[in-house]
Amino acid sequence: MLLLVMCLASGCADEPEPVALPDPPSTEQISEDLVGLRFDFFEDGSGARPWTIEAEEIRQLRIVDQVVDDSGRVARSRVALALRAEKRSIQGELILRHRREAPNWVFEGGGRSGPNWRAGDAEATLFAVRVLSDSTIRRRTLAFSPIARYENGRYLAPLAPYEQRARALFDSTFASDSLALAAETGLNRAAADALAPRGSKLYALGAGQPPAEVRVDSVRASLLGCQYVTAYADPPTPEAARWARLGTTSSVMGAPLAEGTALNRPLARALEGVARQRFEIAGVDTQRLRQQRAIAADLDGDGQDEAVGVFTIGEGERRRSLAVAASPGATAPRLLFERVPDRPSGFATLSLLGVLDVDADGAAEALFLEEGTEVYRYLIVTFRGGRFTDAFRGGGGGC
Structure with a gap:
C-alpha cells in the first residue's frame, strides 16, 4: 500500500523490458x-x-x-x-x-x-564363448569358437577361405603320411593364425557387463574330418567365467556394456504368450513349455527394449525348439520374428547366445547356435530395411 501511495504521489518508472536472448547456433x-x-x-x-x-x-x-x-x-x-x-x-x-x-x-x-559411445568396427570376428572347467586343478578356461567374420556390413563363414584348400588336400595323394600330416598341420595353423593367433587380444562379452579383455593362450584347429577352430584364454576375473557368452576381436563393439538385460514382467509375459501361441498354431501341446534363455534388448533401434529367447517342449528326438522375439504391444503381445531348427538339414535345437549391436546402428543383432547330431552352425538375425531378416546362417563345424 505504501509503494502504491508513493507511486501515485511521485510517479514510478516503468520496469525495463527484458532483453531478448539471441537464437542459439543453428x-x-x-x-x-x-x-x-x-x-x-x-x-x-x-x-x-x-x-x-x-x-x-x-x-x-x-x-x-x-x-x-x-x-x-x-x-x-x-x-x-x-x-x-x-x-x-x-x-x-x-x-x-x-x-x-x-x-x-x-x-x-x-x-x-x-x-x-556405441561403436562398431567395419571388420571383426565374432565368437561364441563356452566355459570349460577342470575340477582336478579347479581351473576354468574360456573357449572361443568363431561364429562369423563381419566385413563392411556382410557376414562371412569364418572357415570359408580354407575349405577349398582342405578339399584339395583331402583329395591329394602324398608320397608319405608325414608329408600329408605336414600339409594338414600347415593348413590348420593358417586358419588358427587368421582367426585368433596365440597371444592376440579378444574381448569377452556378457549381458549387462563391460567387455573383458583376454589374451589367447593357445589355439586348436582342424579343417579335415572334424572341422573347428577354438581359441583358449583364461577368464580375466572369476565372475567373467559365469557371464561370458560372446566374444569379438573388436575393442569397441561391446561398449559401453554388452547388450542385454533381464526381462521385466511385461516383457516376460509377452514373450511367453507369443511362444505359446506359435507352438499351438503348429499343433504342439504347450503344457510343458520351458524357457531356455531370454533377454531384453533394443532389437529394432527404436529406443525401447524388446524380448528375445528360446523355448522348448519335449525331450530327446521329440524335443521341439523355438526362437522368438516379441514386444508387449498396445493391446496384445506382438511377434517380431520366430525361427525353428532346420530339421531337413539335420539340425534339431536352437539356443540363444546373446545379442550384440555389431554395426553400431542402435539395433542389436540376435545370435543363435543351431545344433544337430555331431554338427552345429550359427544364425544371426538383424533388423534391416524395416524388418527382421537372417543376416547369416552358417559357419560352425562338426564331424
Missing part, C-alpha cells in the same frame, strides 16, 4: 564447427579412443537440447551424432560450447556427453 553452423573437433568417444582399461571429425564422416546430426545463458553470451548444445569412417562407425552425444561475439557465435569446443 544446425548448419554446428555441422561446420564440428569439423576438426577431436574428442575421446570411448575409454576403458586400455585407455582412450580418440576421434577427429571430418565433414564427410557426419552421417546424422540432431540437436537434442540447447541453452543460452542469461547474459546471452554463452550457448551450450547437446547434439546426437552418427559418424562413420572407413573402418569404424560410432553413435553418441556431444556437449558443445559457443561464445557470442556479436553478431556471431564462435565455437569454443566440446566433448563426449555421458558414457562411452
Whole structure:
C-alpha cells in the first residue's frame, strides 16, 4: 500500500523490458564447427579412443537440447551424432560450447556427453564363448569358437577361405603320411593364425557387463574330418567365467556394456504368450513349455527394449525348439520374428547366445547356435530395411 501511495504521489518508472536472448547456433553452423573437433568417444582399461571429425564422416546430426545463458553470451548444445569412417562407425552425444561475439557465435569446443559411445568396427570376428572347467586343478578356461567374420556390413563363414584348400588336400595323394600330416598341420595353423593367433587380444562379452579383455593362450584347429577352430584364454576375473557368452576381436563393439538385460514382467509375459501361441498354431501341446534363455534388448533401434529367447517342449528326438522375439504391444503381445531348427538339414535345437549391436546402428543383432547330431552352425538375425531378416546362417563345424 505504501509503494502504491508513493507511486501515485511521485510517479514510478516503468520496469525495463527484458532483453531478448539471441537464437542459439543453428544446425548448419554446428555441422561446420564440428569439423576438426577431436574428442575421446570411448575409454576403458586400455585407455582412450580418440576421434577427429571430418565433414564427410557426419552421417546424422540432431540437436537434442540447447541453452543460452542469461547474459546471452554463452550457448551450450547437446547434439546426437552418427559418424562413420572407413573402418569404424560410432553413435553418441556431444556437449558443445559457443561464445557470442556479436553478431556471431564462435565455437569454443566440446566433448563426449555421458558414457562411452556405441561403436562398431567395419571388420571383426565374432565368437561364441563356452566355459570349460577342470575340477582336478579347479581351473576354468574360456573357449572361443568363431561364429562369423563381419566385413563392411556382410557376414562371412569364418572357415570359408580354407575349405577349398582342405578339399584339395583331402583329395591329394602324398608320397608319405608325414608329408600329408605336414600339409594338414600347415593348413590348420593358417586358419588358427587368421582367426585368433596365440597371444592376440579378444574381448569377452556378457549381458549387462563391460567387455573383458583376454589374451589367447593357445589355439586348436582342424579343417579335415572334424572341422573347428577354438581359441583358449583364461577368464580375466572369476565372475567373467559365469557371464561370458560372446566374444569379438573388436575393442569397441561391446561398449559401453554388452547388450542385454533381464526381462521385466511385461516383457516376460509377452514373450511367453507369443511362444505359446506359435507352438499351438503348429499343433504342439504347450503344457510343458520351458524357457531356455531370454533377454531384453533394443532389437529394432527404436529406443525401447524388446524380448528375445528360446523355448522348448519335449525331450530327446521329440524335443521341439523355438526362437522368438516379441514386444508387449498396445493391446496384445506382438511377434517380431520366430525361427525353428532346420530339421531337413539335420539340425534339431536352437539356443540363444546373446545379442550384440555389431554395426553400431542402435539395433542389436540376435545370435543363435543351431545344433544337430555331431554338427552345429550359427544364425544371426538383424533388423534391416524395416524388418527382421537372417543376416547369416552358417559357419560352425562338426564331424
